[in-house]
Amino acid sequence: MSVDLRRVGSLMLLLMLWQAVAITADSPLLPDPVAVVARMVADSVTGELPYHLGATLARVAASFVLAFAIGAAIGVMMGRYRAIDRVFDGWLIFFLNLPALVTIILAYVWLGLGEVAAIAAVAINKIPNVAATLREGARTLDGDLAAVAKVYGMGRWRTLRHVVAPQLVPFALAAVRTGLALIWKIVLVVELLGRSNGVGFQIHMHFQMFDVTGLLAYALAFILVVQAIELFILGPVEARLVQWR
């Protein structure tokens, strides 16, 4: 986890640019970075920002786990069994191309403006993505290694854990990465449209009051959390899983 100096440099450049434009514009509609950070700190102290961030994180976690479990099961089945693949391939294409907004609105209409609808809407948006990725992985499973497992009587669970799962790891990691990026964004829309807490809700509130500083404070906090998860959770997990390479 070495700090990439070029990346730090390019971020500094962005901040400086922002600062310069803010000074030139001199408008409450474009606060400078210092004001935004100050607001982030102030809202953190009152507990408001952590509360909304927490609500969003909980939704991301719940819908992510749900989408991943269901999507992986569907994808692996489709990758392993021709017949299932043929039946559901059309469905997959349909759901892959269904706009997220449509799913969200339909979930709220059909299930009511509640937490279940919110999480279901996000999960449904993500499931086809996970399924398509893991189907690719399941299609490329190595039959030679399956033969080894069979000859040596490894049994179902052991085979799944030590022979099959490691082959799916790169595909699962790809699904996690693209999945999180997608889910973060959809959760915000879900919150904006039908929840009364979370980062999406707060951004909506600040938008209605033209409070750009507050809006940017939440956006920045959100980006920082996403990056932290990437850096401190996903990165190390991935490094551990592929250390044999």
Added chain:
Amino acid sequence: MSSGAEDGLAVTVRDKRFGARQVIADLTFRAAPGEFVALVGPSGCGKSTLLNILAGLDPAFEGSVQAPPGRLGMVFQAPRLLPWRSVADNLLLVDPPGGAAAVEDILAAVGLAGRGASWPNHLSLGMQRRVAVARAFAVNPAVLLMDEPFVSLDADLAGSLRDLLRALLAQRPTTVVFVTHDVAEARDLADRILYLAPSPTRVEREEVIMNRSIKEKQAAARTRSG
């Protein structure tokens, strides 16, 4: 070797096809318990296909396979190790009767003492082959199928692995089917050699080598007299 053949390995492959192409036709052989049968035949004639059938990996054929009770050990033509598990874990995952201690012993026996923690892809091909041989030995198999296990190893190493195989077989009765291109190797190890002819594969000729137990008695007699 004449008695008890019904407890050994009995194979009949009347018809084996890949698509429309017949690969094996009317091939029958038996191996008595503890017998060592070598299969020698040209490349592509269906030796690996036959071993897969023997191992129960390929049910798509016409015929029957009868195997004695007990575990199966198989050395495939390629090492086929799990690259994401250490060498020792590759052996432990096949549940060797002796556990971790047996794994260390068998690794030492194939000349890989202390390499248990290595990743398989950090080993040379010859070393990976030896791990695959160790894996097959580790389960104390009743039937041992080996597909050119000592190819691409230098002569000394191949010789010492042959000695190890002999020592193992002396300890416990194991029925062995051993595929090789090397007739000298087959004569050195086997009780009987089946020469296979291709397209479709059948047994062309059989060569009975002097029984191993007789060979051993003679060797023992020589050491006594000499």
